[in-house]
Amino acid sequence: MSDKNKPSAIEGIKIASDGLRGTIQESLKDEITGAIRDDDQAVIKFHGMYMQDDRDRREERAEKKLERLYSYMIRLRLPGGFLAPEKWIAMNDVANEHSTRVIKITTRQTVQLHGIVKSHVKPTISSFNEGNLDSIATCGDINRNVTCASHPKQSAIHAEVFGYADKISQLLMPKTKAYYEIWLDEEKIVDKKEEEDPLYLDKYLPRKFKIGIAIPPNNDSDVFTNDLGLVAIIENNKLLGFNVAVGGGLSTTHGNAETYARLATVIGFACTENILKVVYEVVTTQRDFGNRSDRKLARLKYTVDRMGVDNFKAEVEKRCGFKLEETKPYTFTTRSDYYGWHKGENGLWYYTVFVENGRVLDDEKIALKTALLEIAKTGKSNFLFTATQNVIIADVKEEDKAAIQSLLEEFKITEHTEGASLIKKNSIACVALPTCPLALAEAQRYMPTLLSKIEPLLTRYGLGNEEIVIRMTGCPNGCGRPYAAEIGFVGTAPGHYNLHIGGDNQGERLNKLYKEALDESAILSTLEGLFAVFKNERNKEERFGDFVMRRQLV
Amino acid sequence: MLGDSKLKTLLDLINTSTKEELVWINGYLNGVVQGKVSSSTETASAAVTAPIPAVNKITIVYGTETGNSKRLATEFAMKAKQNKIVAKVVGMDQYKLADLAKEEYLLAVVSTHGEGEPPIAAKKFYDHIHNNGFRLEKLKYSVLALGDTSYPLFCKTGEDVDEQLNKLGGERIAPIQKCDIEYEEEANSWFSTVLKQLIVSKTEPKVVTVPPGVPVPAKKTGKQVYEGIVTTQVNLNDRGSNKTTWHIELAAENLQYQCGDSIGIVPENDSQMVTDIIQVTNADGNKSVEFKKEKATVYELLKRKVNIVYLTERLVQQYATITGHTIPAGRADLLDLVKKYPVKNVTQFEEILVGLNGMSPRLYTIASSPAAHEGEVHIVVAKDVYQVDGKKRFGLCSDFLGQFKTGKKQQFFIQPNKRFKLPAEDKDVIMVGPGTGIAAFRSFLAERDATGASGKNWLFFGEQHFTSDFLYQTEIQQWHDTGVLTKISLAFSRDQQEKIYVQNKMLEQGEELYNWLKGGASFFVCGKKDPMSNDVEKTLLSIIEKYGNKSPEGAKEFLEELEESGRYEKDVY
């Protein structure tokens, strides 16, 4: 617990970084190590990358007198998770040439490439650049990738709403040219005025900042888990504006009572003309009022609760120079992706592919990566990532549908998608081991095994057709949003998980801690017990999460 | 007091002597009076400073692999000149073989390498004198053989040369002198004897007739054999590497060595191969036979004492003669021979067996430092992989070491390397050691770290891949962080399109490197002789040329000076 006023170390690094340059250039030249200097590890995050090491290999490498197997993870900036086919091809090629070859779809609708060694980082970014892709500000104390409802069929003006993800992303981009200077060898700018940044100044935000947009009735973007959530309000096919929700954030820290998960509070409505201003001022308010001494308490959720929702709202309105309107009514009924073929209001078709834990690769089961590449090569579709780590083959013209369909069949994608169980289709697992330095337990490597052991339990109680949202993370940071699930597993130690239950299906109620540090057999027996009562005592149509709450099991 | 004749001789001597000689004679006589002086080598070597040699022109040829023979040949030539003898020094590879017939006085300094084979540079000369197509009527000669008693065929090449020259009609002016690795003393006394012969005031120097084969025995530098215990054995290369390089630690009682030395290890043959040979030949593994005056069972011999892989051409032909088969020239494994050209009976096999070469030790540069790793020697061993008609095969000793488990007992001896030594603690050092060449420099750096030496250290290291092949990376990083390692230059050849090697890195930093040399730094190279050490030397010369703006010759001289002052040393293989 650091003292109230003393800024945290990261604050110093940001200010000293000379516009996010730090000593990255020098770090890249240190040929004796695959790592970069300590301060630069904080700075590169703003450029969309993380220094990591393969945790599976630590002991073995140490014995061989080799340093840790350092590599870099790069996260792309894809507002709303949209990717044109040629960009897919570019990304696929970069993955093959510089990374582990696995394309990892994240819970914020973008892509991460892992295992890029130091000497390959610059080539990776320049190849991205050639494919009109970048990773600017996808990490760091800054606005992250803006998420948006993925499913075109939800509304005719999906495209219009979608446009806001892009607008907001642009609005909140840092002004520094460091990214281009360091990674793309562009001219050093002489007059630093060129990159003066009235929004971020030289200190950026106290912490990461996340914005999501949802289009009722589907909350697939889990809008209330964001620092700033926008709920699109549409009346007879016209976008009026957005309900504004502030202070969402999930992370907690084991044993730190001051930390908690929180869903965003709706504070009002802003019309399309005003929404960007509101977004901007919410960010400046967090910039000026956020906690800069304790990073564990620096997210907007703590600022909002410290100031009080009303004061926070007042401050934002003051800065906007106008008041927020009455919150407009809306209802969410689901958070699930619509798998398979669907037709958007715009008359274009799209197919949602099931991607287990967002890992796109060719394995013994299916050649998913090749399939998607082949589809991209036809140029007959765009791609959209969902916040549930799946991919949508989008904007397919009626006349091209057959061609895409035959590829989907040829590569058994249809079989794979239809074949997946309902719980698998609604589940999320974070990356965790071996790359995530914060992981306490496995997640994406273990979730499939666990689910295939839970499936028979459900069938045993005739619950095979229940859409139960199950999510797992390797630590309490909540990257897989486990606290906003009907069943959440939060890693505490290798092979051990806290069991959270009672969240609702559509993401408007958090779950609660039910049992601590369970191993697999304990997890299975506990769940079996719960399913048994659920089977016998549920109301008609009642969801598992709602049942748990009604019966006050937690 | 003296009779006329004696007085005359004395006066003659005095009149014909230089001042220095008189001073010496004075001291010598003094010694004689006090009965101090024995007829030891010093007297001899001293006596050689007598005037007017009978012979005033000699040729000294040398055959060298690692430079010792050359160094001696050059020293001798200088001594000869002091004695007014014109001495031509020439390497056996440079020597015009046609001149041999014209030679009158020839001194040969030659070492033995491989398994009793001549140094590559001596091969031409060696083969020439072995095809007895000619006579050497005028030739008076003597041979100095360099060798190492830890090898079964001690000074074999020297012996062969001595014998052959004699066969061809040459006359020995002094018996062959064989030297162990501590060769200086014996080498000098040999040369003194030779000089004596050349100077004897007779028109015809008397020829010593020593029956061949009874040469002056070498003073064995008793090499202590240590009983080592393997405490660590780890492959330093990470998964996915093309290489396998073992770091091996051996602990032993009261170890004594210095940085720059090597250890010698005698490998054992593959048990399967041994049992196959016994089985194919129906030999009795337990039968005891005599080999080099030692008794041992047939199995024991095959397993530990004799070399059975890649037999020399000579041995293959010997096998042919004994078994009566005709076998094409070339080397071969014993197992292949006994399969392809069966022995008539067990006695025949035993005859072949005891005729085989003893197992040669393999040397490994010590990678540890007495100051930093007390009671241990560390070595770093590259698994030697080669192809024989498409089949992958592994080097005998490196594979043997690769199979070590901790706790295994293994004998070894220390092979000193007098010249490859750290300079004074305040002197700077440049170290070029790619691959297993890192051994010597891990030793140097650990030593300088442990002793707090103040000199600067610059390491050049190279391998294939940064991620999997950076030998001792974490230790090197430590030395870099603590400042022991002033500068490091790395070359990973296969991490980019174009190949990058240590010599490329040297060139990049040519100016600074030259400045270090000018500033008195010593330059060490360790590792593969070919191509590495040759490329490094070429590059070094071009750097000296460029930044010291010298002619090619000038650069050569500069490097030779470094070499003579012990500031350019190689431990290459």
Ligand code: SRM
């Ligand atoms: C890839 C991803 C999980 C996935 O499997 O998809 C992910 C992966 C990581 N997250 Fe996350 N987070 C991801 C979504 C989330 C979410 C969910 C969301 O935003 O919808 C959360 C919870 C919501 C929230 O922010 O409260 C989340 C909360 C965190 C936190 C806790 C932040 C906090 O407030 O304390 C950390 C740790 C930190 O920032 O100190 C973190 C840190 C990390 C790091 C970068 C670990 C680190 O800091 O070194 C993980 C990289 C692992 C790896 O090897 O790839 N990640 N992270 C998600 C990438 C999203 C994106 O594309 O930007």
Ligand SMILES: Cc1cc2nc3c(=O)[nH]c(=O)nc-3n(C[C@H](O)[C@H](O)[C@H](O)COP(=O)(O)OP(=O)(O)OC[C@H]3O[C@@H](n4cnc5c(N)ncnc54)[C@H](O)[C@@H]3O)c2cc1C
């Ligand atoms: C002073 C000195 C220091 C050294 N330091 C080191 C060191 O630090 N680290 C290190 O790894 N090495 C070092 N060496 C080399 C080491 O001594 C050995 O030469 C090396 O390990 C190979 O020996 P081996 O028994 O494994 O291979 P061997 O069995 O001796 O084979 C060596 C080569 O002979 C040929 N050969 C053998 N058998 C056959 C066959 N049947 N058919 C065809 N060709 C064949 C192959 O080309 C093979 O590569 C050093 C050598 C010297 C002289």
Ligand SMILES: Cc1cc2nc3c(=O)[nH]c(=O)nc-3n(C[C@H](O)[C@H](O)[C@H](O)COP(=O)(O)O)c2cc1C
């Ligand atoms: C790989 C190797 C093999 C050797 N084999 C023999 C040998 O078979 N018999 C021997 O007497 N000496 C052998 N020696 C020892 C050398 O003859 C000895 O080191 C000598 O001083 C080298 O002289 P040079 O530098 O002129 O070549 C061998 C040395 C090495 C490095």
Ligand code: SF4
């Ligand atoms: S939840 Fe924890 S373990 Fe999982 S990716 Fe995020 S930080 Fe890593």
